[in-house]
Amino acid sequence: xxxxxxxxxxxxxxxxxxxxxxxxxxxxxxxxxxxxxxxxxxxxxxxxxxxxxxxxxxxxxxxxxxxxxxxxxxxxxxxxxxxxxxxxxxxxxxxxxxxxxxxxxxxxxxxxxxxxxxxxxxxxxxxxxxxxxxxxxxxxxxxxxxxxxxxxxxxxxxxxxxxxxxxxxxxxxxxxxxxxxxxxxxxxxxxxxxxxxxxxxxxxxxxxxxxxxxxxxxxxxxxxxxxxxxxxxxxxxxxxxxxxxxxxxxxxxxxxxxxxxxxxxxxxxxxxxxxxxxxxxxxxxxxxxxxxxxxxxxxxxxxxxxxxxxxxxxxxxxxxxxxxxxxxxxxxxxxxxxx
Numbered sequence: 001x002x003x004x005x006x007x008x009x010x011x012x013x014x015x016x017x018x019x020x021x022x023x024x025x026x027x028x029x030x031x032x033x034x035x036x037x038x039x040x041x042x043x044x045x046x047x048x049x050x051x052x053x054x055x056x057x058x059x060x061x062x063x064x065x066x067x068x069x070x071x072x073x074x075x076x077x078x079x080x081x082x083x084x085x086x087x088x089x090x091x092x093x094x095x096x097x098x099x100x101x102x103x104x105x106x107x108x109x110x111x112x113x114x115x116x117x118x119x120x121x122x123x124x125x126x127x128x129x130x131x132x133x134x135x136x137x138x139x140x141x142x143x144x145x146x147x148x149x150x151x152x153x154x155x156x157x158x159x160x161x162x163x164x165x166x167x168x169x170x171x172x173x174x175x176x177x178x179x180x181x182x183x184x185x186x187x188x189x190x191x192x193x194x195x196x197x198x199x200x201x202x203x204x205x206x207x208x209x210x211x212x213x214x215x216x217x218x219x220x221x222x223x224x225x226x227x228x229x230x231x232x233x234x235x236x237x238x239x240x241x242x243x244x245x246x247x248x249x250x251x252x253x254x255x256x257x258x259x260x261x262x263x264x265x266x267x268x269x270x271x272x273x274x275x276x277x278x279x280x281x282x283x284x285x286x287x288x289x290x291x292x293x294x295x296x297x298x299x300x301x302x303x304x305x306x307x308x309x310x311x312x313x314x315x316x317x318x319x320x321x322x323x324x325x326x327x328x329x330x331x332x333x334x335x336x337x338x339x
Contacts, residue, residue, distance in 0.1 A: 063123070064122040064123050064124065064126050065120065065121075065122045065123060065333060067120065068103070068105070069092055069105050069106050069107055070102070070103065070105050072092070074092065074107070077120050078118045078119065078120045079118065079119055079120070079161035079162065079164075080117070080118050081117035081118060081119070081161070081162065081163060081164045081165055082162050082163060083117060083162075083163045083164065083165035084115065084117075084165065086114070086115075087114065087115055087116060087117055088109050088110060088111040088114030088115065088116045088339065089109075089110050089111065090107050090108065090109060090110070090116060090118060091107075091108050091109075091110050092105055092106070092107065092108070093105070093106060093108040094106070095108070095140065095142060096142050107335070109337065109339045111339070112339060113339070114338075114339060115165075115166065115336075115337070115338055116335065116336075116337040116338075116339065117164050117165050117166075117334070117335065117336055117337075118164075118334070118335045119155060119159070119161045119164045119332050119333065119334040119335070120332060120333055121161075121331060121332040122330065122331060122332055122333070125157045125329050125330065125331050126329070126330045126331075127327075127328075127329050127330075128171075128217065128219065128326065128327055128328045128329075128330065129219055129324075129327035129328075130219055131219065132216060132217070132218050132219065133172075133215075133216065133217040133218075133330075134214065134215070134216050135152070135154065135172070135174050135214070135215045135216075135217075136212065136213070136214040136215075137152065137175070137212070137213060138210050138211060138212045138213070139175070139176055139210070139211055139213065140208070140209070140210040140211070141178075141207070141208060142208060143208075145178050145339075146178075146179075146180060147178065147179040147180060147338070148177075148178060148179075148337070148338050148339045149175065149176070149177040149178075149186075149336075149337060149338055150175050150176045150177070150178075150337070151173055151174055151175025151176065151177060151186055151336075151337075152173070152174060152175055152333055152334065152335060153168075153170040153171075153172070153173045153333070153334040153335075153336055154170060154171045154172045154173075154174075154328070154330045154332075154333060154334075155168070155169075155170050155171065155330065155331055155332040155333065155334050156169060156170065156171050156328060156329060156330065156331060157329045157330065157331035158331060159331055159332055159334075161332070164334050164336070165336065166336050168334070168336075169190065170190055170334065171189070171190055171328035171330055172187075172188065172189055172190070172215075172217065172328070173186055173187075173188040173190075173195075174186060174187050174188070174213070174215045175213060176204040176213065177204070178204055183203050183204035183206070184201060184202065184203070184204065185202035185203070185204060185213065185225065185227075186198075187202075187215055187223065187225055189217075189325070189326050191325050191326070198223075198225075202225060202227070205227075211227060211228055212226075212227070212228050212229065213225075213226070213227060214226040214227075214229075217326055219326075219327065221322070221325055221326050223326075240302065240304045240305055240306050241305070241306065241307070241308060241309055242302055242305065243301070243302055243305050244299040244300065244301065244302060245299065245300060245302045246297040246298070246299060246300075247297060247298040247299065247300040250297050250298040252295055252297075253295065256295055259289065259291055259292050259293075260289055260292065261288070261289055261292050262286040262287065262288060262289055263286060263287060263288075263289045264283070264284040264285070264286055264287075265284050265285050265286065265287045266284075268284035268285055269284075270282040270284075
């Protein structure tokens with residue numbers, strides 16, 4: 001959680017944007033992300049946001065927002081919305097357990113069945129039309145959550161922090177959402193008054209571990225979604241990628257289960273001083289049975305094996321070129337939560 005080396009890799013406390021950029025595969029343009037950092041949490045979740053800008057070929061960077069919630073002045077940087085009178089209250093906490101209380105501090109919700117709304121501005125307006133956008137954060141569900149969202153919203157420039165709420169305009173909404181059996185990692189883009197959801201389904205992990213979510217949006221209307229550092233692309237449910245299966249013709253020998261693995265030692269003898277009344281009936285020690293043979297089914301090539309699955313890329317019949325879609329001028333980050 002937070003800046004744990006297991007999540008953020010070695011050198012966890014050092015700001016190294018290059019760790020998220022592969023210089024061998026990326027262009028020499030700037031890579032921008034945001035760092036609302038290491039955690040936003042509720043009693044059910046632990047969240048960390050990352051927003052930064054890096055050049056692929058170097059370690060130089062421009063930070064648009066870095067928030068660690070490591071001091072008591074976070075309310076000077078974040079505006080609690082006044083849109084509703086019954087909004088839940090945030091507090092600072094390191095969670096029920098943490099790797100270090102000092103740098104695992106986060107924003108936590110305190111009441112159930114409440115909405116929570118807060119926002120903070122970037123250091124300057126960020127234009128996504130000519131730069132890659134990276135949004136990264138971690139979430140830790142500390143207890144089972146029946147219904148609630150742990151997502152963030154990137155807000156367009158000129159947003160009204162005082163009345164920010166669930167109906168406020170946003171550019172991108174990203175993050176896990178859970179409601180009973182339905183779980184989704186949202187990656188929603190708002191464009192011309194409509195919200196466009198990704199057509200691929202990305203389930204939310206159901207455990208109490210810390211998970212890292214990363215969304216990369218490119219100026220040419222492409223994106224990638226990563227969980228814990230791995231790119232997630234849906235595999236067909238009927239795809240068989242098990243190369244070996246048990247050979248059905250290899251049957252366990254008859255009476256195999258009647259042959260014990262261990263037998264009494266035939267050479268063992270009862271000690272001369274054995275006292276049956278005091279020590280009970282004497283039993284010889286057991287030794288491995290020389291007639292016992294370990295049996296396991298033979299493995300054979302799976303006739304249904306299709307090989308390692310890779311997503312095919314085909315032209316979309318619904319595709320219509322729009323050079324302005326997913327181009328935003330982002331002015332802030334909003335937390336619009338339900339717990």
